[in-house]
Amino acid sequence: MDLVQKIKKNKFKVGIIGLGYVGLPLALEFSIKNIQVIGFDLDAGKVRKINKEKKSYIKHIPSEKIKKEVNRKTFLATTDFSRIKETDAVIICVPTPLNANREPDLSYVLNSTEEIAKYMRKGQLISLESTTYPGTTDEDILRILEKTGLKVGKDFWLCFSPEREDPNNPHYSTSTIPKVVGGVTEKCTMIGKMIYSKVIDTVVTVSSARAAEATKLLENIYRSINIALVNELKTVFDRMDIDIWEVISAASTKPFGFTPFYPGPGLGGHCIPIDPFYLTWKAREFEISTKFIELAGEVNTSMPYYVVEKVMHAFNKNFKHINGAKILILGLAYKKDIDDIRESPSLKLIELLQDRGAIVDYNDDYVTEIPKLRKYKFNKKSTKITKSNLSKYDLVLLSTDHTYYDYEFILRNSRIIVDTRNAFGKFKSSKIFKA
Ligand SMILES: NC(=O)c1ccc[n+]([C@@H]2O[C@H](COP(=O)([O-])OP(=O)(O)OC[C@H]3O[C@@H](n4cnc5c(N)ncnc54)[C@H](O)[C@@H]3O)[C@@H](O)[C@H]2O)c1
Numbered sequence: 001m002d003l004v005q006k007i008k009k010n011k012f013k014v015g016i017i018g019l020g021y022v023g024l025p026l027a028l029e030f031s032i033k034n035i036q037v038i039g040f041d042l043d044a045g046k047v048r049k050i051n052k053e054k055k056s057y058i059k060h061i062p063s064e065k066i067k068k069e070v071n072r073k074t075f076l077a078t079t080d081f082s083r084i085k086e087t088d089a090v091i092i093c094v095p096t097p098l099n100a101n102r103e104p105d106l107s108y109v110l111n112s113t114e115e116i117a118k119y120m121r122k123g124q125l126i127s128l129e130s131t132t133y134p135g136t137t138d139e140d141i142l143r144i145l146e147k148t149g150l151k152v153g154k155d156f157w158l159c160f161s162p163e164r165e166d167p168n169n170p171h172y173s174t175s176t177i178p179k180v181v182g183g184v185t186e187k188c189t190m191i192g193k194m195i196y197s198k199v200i201d202t203v204v205t206v207s208s209a210r211a212a213e214a215t216k217l218l219e220n221i222y223r224s225i226n227i228a229l230v231n232e233l234k235t236v237f238d239r240m241d242i243d244i245w246e247v248i249s250a251a252s253t254k255p256f257g258f259t260p261f262y263p264g265p266g267l268g269g270h271c272i273p274i275d276p277f278y279l280t281w282k283a284r285e286f287e288i289s290t291k292f293i294e295l296a297g298e299v300n301t302s303m304p305y306y307v308v309e310k311v312m313h314a315f316n317k318n319f320k321h322i323n324g325a326k327i328l329i330l331g332l333a334y335k336k337d338i339d340d341i342r343e344s345p346s347l348k349l350i351e352l353l354q355d356r357g358a359i360v361d362y363n364d365d366y367v368t369e370i371p372k373l374r375k376y377k378f379n380k381k382s383t384k385i386t387k388s389n390l391s392k393y394d395l396v397l398l399s400t401d402h403t404y405y406d407y408e409f410i411l412r413n414s415r416i417i418v419d420t421r422n423a424f425g426k427f428k429s430s431k432i433f434k435a
Helices: 003-008 023-032 044-053 063-071 081-086 107-119 136-146 186-197 209-239 244-251 276-285 291-317 345-355 387-391 407-413
Strands: 013-017 036-040 075-078 089-092 125-128 157-160 179-183 203-206 326-330 359-363 395-398 417-419 432-434
Touching: 003 186, 013 023, 013 081, 013 107, 023 036, 023 063, 023 075, 036 081, 044 063, 044 075, 063 075, 081 107, 089 107, 107 125, 107 136, 125 136, 125 186, 136 157, 136 209, 157 186, 157 209, 179 186, 179 209, 186 203, 203 209, 209 244, 209 276, 209 291, 276 291, 291 345, 291 395, 291 417, 291 432, 326 345, 345 359, 387 407
Parallel strands: 013 036, 013 089, 036 075, 089 125, 125 157, 179 203, 326 359, 326 395, 395 417, 417 432
Antiparallel strands: 157 179
């Protein structure tokens, strides 16, 4: 039976490489629809959690969901890549970070492609979901896969389909977010669409893998630039004694031509601070510079420094200084109600405040201790928010506005508050300083 027939009869097996924030929910989605899934990961700990403990390691994915699918035997995880042979479609969901020189680090994608090449056979579809620059699929990946002697569009199918996961968004899940697919050949696109349509309500096709890669970059560059714009306007309006939050709220009443973006302590997460620079790097090959991207990066990167200036200003107003002061940062995750601290500006804030002599603690119920990170080695555990704990701090810095915070309680029991998210917006108090 060829792949098209297998898909039509729901008799195909999916392999997902990389069981992280993107790969795990996607694997579960296929499994829920009664499609056999094998999840591949290098991390034996994650594989054990799924197969043996049947537990989740991502806050917004309930363990129950994993348990149900593993028990039904439609989903299993493995570190044994030879099982790629058993699958009909292989979807790559591995990290695409920047290296120390802020250049694309494609090593995870290339290593997993090498693994696929070792075990691939005729008739399989390979789909890349990791965010990357245009050309990754039809140049870098294709080169590795065709070294096997198999030919794309004839022996196997290859496409790019960007992930649009928005962790913890109550309105959208993996299956209800429309998905873009672009193949290396027309038939690759067609087969990619058929597979994704089994689990995604709306699949949108584009003419090539490159167009699909570029689509994802446009989406994330759009966000990075618009966030930079409001971050810059925040600093300008602040000097003019105008509240940016009030202005955004008023502008949002315009029913067309305006989409609100909100300022904050800086960009965070695995995507928006990183992805735009994949295009910057690739554009150099075409002798073109990406000025908007660089400028947005500069503005967003300067935000934690702006916040620290505001902290110093708040101390000054209270006849205190930062050196030796005790500061409690609220929220370590890069956005509210999640447990992801990758590129979180809160980490940069800890570093900058400590550099200036402050003694810094943090609270985040979703991140009970700070793991060892590539960039930072903080040995800290989350501090509970109690009346007596709050009274120990000279200043409370709200970095991430988790829903569980009782702002009224925090305001009542804190001495000075610096608020980067307008979380205390509805209160009038000389204790509050917006940053
Ligand atoms: N997290 C998001 O919300 C999000 C949204 C859209 C796009 N993306 C993109 O999706 C991709 C994956 O991101 P993520 O957040 O899921 O990353 P993640 O770090 O949560 O998960 C990646 C997983 O891949 C595994 N891995 C690494 N190398 C491997 C290999 N060679 N073989 C098998 N497994 C390997 C890791 O152990 C890890 O479990 C990235 O390109 C990212 O930019 C992420």
